[in-house]
Amino acid sequence: MSRIVLASRNHHKVEELREILSDACARLGAEIVGLDEFPEAPDVVEDGITFVENAILKATSAARATGLPALADDSGLTVQILGGCPGIFSARWSGGGGDRANLELLLAQLGDVRDEHRAAAFVCAAALVLPDGRSAVEIGSLPGAVARAARGDRGFGYDPIFVPAGQDDGHERTLAEYRAEEKNGVSHRFLAFRGLAPHLKELLTT
Amino acid sequence: MSRIVLASRNHHKVEELREILSDACARLGAEIVGLDEFPEAPDVVEDGITFVENAILKATSAARATGLPALADDSGLTVQILGGCPGIFSARWSGGGGDRANLELLLAQLGDVRDEHRAAAFVCAAALVLPDGRSAVEIGSLPGAVARAARGDRGFGYDPIFVPAGQDDGHERTLAEYRAEEKNGVSHRFLAFRGLAPHLKELLTT
Numbered sequence: 579m580s581r582i583v584l585a586s587r588n589h590h591k592v593e594e595l596r597e598i599l600s601d602a603c604a605r606l607g608a609e610i611v612g613l614d615e616f617p618e619a620p621d622v623v624e625d626g627i628t629f630v631e632n633a634i635l636k637a638t639s640a641a642r643a644t645g646l647p648a649l650a651d652d653s654g655l656t657v658q659i660l661g662g663c664p665g666i667f668s669a670r671w672s673g674g675g676g677d678r679a680n681l682e683l684l685l686a687q688l689g690d691v692r693d694e695h696r697a698a699a700f701v702c703a704a705a706l707v708l709p710d711g712r713s714a715v716e717i718g719s720l721p722g723a724v725a726r727a728a729r730g731d732r733g734f735g736y737d738p739i740f741v742p743a744g745q746d747d748g749h750e751r752t753l754a755e756y757r758a759e760e761k762n763g764v765s766h767r768f769l770a771f772r773g774l775a776p777h778l779k780e781l782l783t784t
Numbered sequence: 785m786s787r788i789v790l791a792s793r794n795h796h797k798v799e800e801l802r803e804i805l806s807d808a809c810a811r812l813g814a815e816i817v818g819l820d821e822f823p824e825a826p827d828v829v830e831d832g833i834t835f836v837e838n839a840i841l842k843a844t845s846a847a848r849a850t851g852l853p854a855l856a857d858d859s860g861l862t863v864q865i866l867g868g869c870p871g872i873f874s875a876r877w878s879g880g881g882g883d884r885a886n887l888e889l890l891l892a893q894l895g896d897v898r899d900e901h902r903a904a905a906f907v908c909a910a911a912l913v914l915p916d917g918r919s920a921v922e923i924g925s926l927p928g929a930v931a932r933a934a935r936g937d938r939g940f941g942y943d944p945i946f947v948p949a950g951q952d953d954g955h956e957r958t959l960a961e962y963r964a965e966e967k968n969g970v971s972h973r974f975l976a977f978r979g980l981a982p983h984l985k986e987l988l989t990t
Binding site for chain 2: 625
C-alpha cells in the first residue's frame with residue numbers, strides 16, 4: 579500500500595483527513611500518515627502571506643523530506659471588517675496566548691462592531707505536492723459571522739465564536755455547538771480536501 | 785472672535801491643531817476650542833467602519849451639541865499584510881490594554897513577517913461639519929513600515945514601531961525618534977487638517 583504524508587504532527591488532523599479522503603484512498607490503495615512518523619523532517623517557517631502560499635510551503639517541505647506525495651493545509655478565520663484578519667495570523671492572533679486568548683482578543687476588538695458588520699468566513703487552502711514538483715491547490719470556505727460571546731464546547735480555535743450562515747432552523751448556533759459529523763460535512767477543511775481528491779487521483783496515477 | 789470646536793477633550797490635540805491651522809484661523813478671525821469646554825456634549829459611539837465615517841460621526845455630534853462649526857479626526861495605523869488593520873481599531877487593538885500593549889501585540893503578530901512585507905501607513909481622516917449640515921473631509925497619510933522592535937521615546941501610539949519611508953540620511957528612525965517639529969511637518973494628521981484649511985475658509989465665509 580502506497581503512502582501519502584500529511585504535513586502535520588497533529589493526530590486529530592491526520593484522523594480527520596483519513597475520513598475525508600477515505601474513498602479516494604481506498605480507490606488508490608493509499609494510506610495517509612502523519613509527519614510524526616518522520617521525526618527527521620524539518621519544521622517549516624510559515625512566512626507566506628496567503629493561505630495558499632503557506633500550504634504549498636508545508637507540503638513542499640514534507641514531500642522533500644519524505645520522498646512521498648504530501649498534503650498540507652493552512653486555514654484560519656477571515657473577518658471582513660478586519661480586512662481578512664486574523665487570516666494567516668489566526669493561530670498567533672494574541673501573540674502566543676493560545677485558542678482562548680485569540681478568541682477573546684477578537685471579541686474585544688469587535689466590541690463596538692454592529693451585527694451587520696460582523697461577517698466572516700473560515701477559509702482553508704489545501705495543497706498536494708509530489709516529490710517531482712507537480713502540485714495542486716484547492717480552497718474551501720465556510721461563510722458566517724462572529725458572535726458576540728463564546729458558546730459551545732465542541733471544536734477548537736475560533737469555533738465557539740463563529741456562527742455559520744444559512745441555518746434555517748431559527749437557531750444561531752456557533753460551530754462549537756455543531757455535532758462533529760455535522761461540522762465535518764460543511765467545514766472549510768472538508769471542502770478544500772474534498773476538492774483535492776480528483777487531483778490526488780490524477781496526479782498519483784499518471 | 786468666532787469659535788470652531790475640535791471634537792476632542794485631549795488638550796494636546798487641541799494645541800496641535802491650533803498650530804496646524806494657525807494661519808487659516810488668523811485669516812478667519814477664528815479660535816479653536818476643545819470639547820472639554822462643553823461638558824454637556826455627549827460621547828459618541830465610534831461604530832463607523834472607516835476613518836472617514838468615524839470622523840464625520842464625531843464632528844456631526846460636536847456641531848449639534850455646540851452649535852459651532854466642528855472639526856474631528858479619526859486616524860490609525862494601517863498594515864498592508866493585515867489587510868489595513870489595526871486601522872479603525874488602532875486604539876483598542878489589544879482589547880483595552882493601552883498604547884504599549886497595542887504596539888507589543890502588533891509586533892508579536894508580525895513576528896514571522898519578512899521585511900519586504902511590513903509596509904504600513906499612518907492614515908488620518910479629518911472632517912469639518914457645520915451646524916447647518918454642510919461638511920468636508922480630507923485624508924492624510926504617512927507611508928512607511930513596521931519596525932522589528934520599539935525605538936524612541938517621543939510621540940505616542942504606534943510611533944515607536946513605525947519607520948516613515950523616504951529617509952535619505954541612511955538612518956531608519958522610528959517616528960518616536962523624530963523631533964516634534966519634524967513630525968508635525970509630515971504627519972498624517974498635519975496633512976489631513978492642512979487639506980481642510982481651504983474648505984474651512986470657503987464654508988465659514990459663505
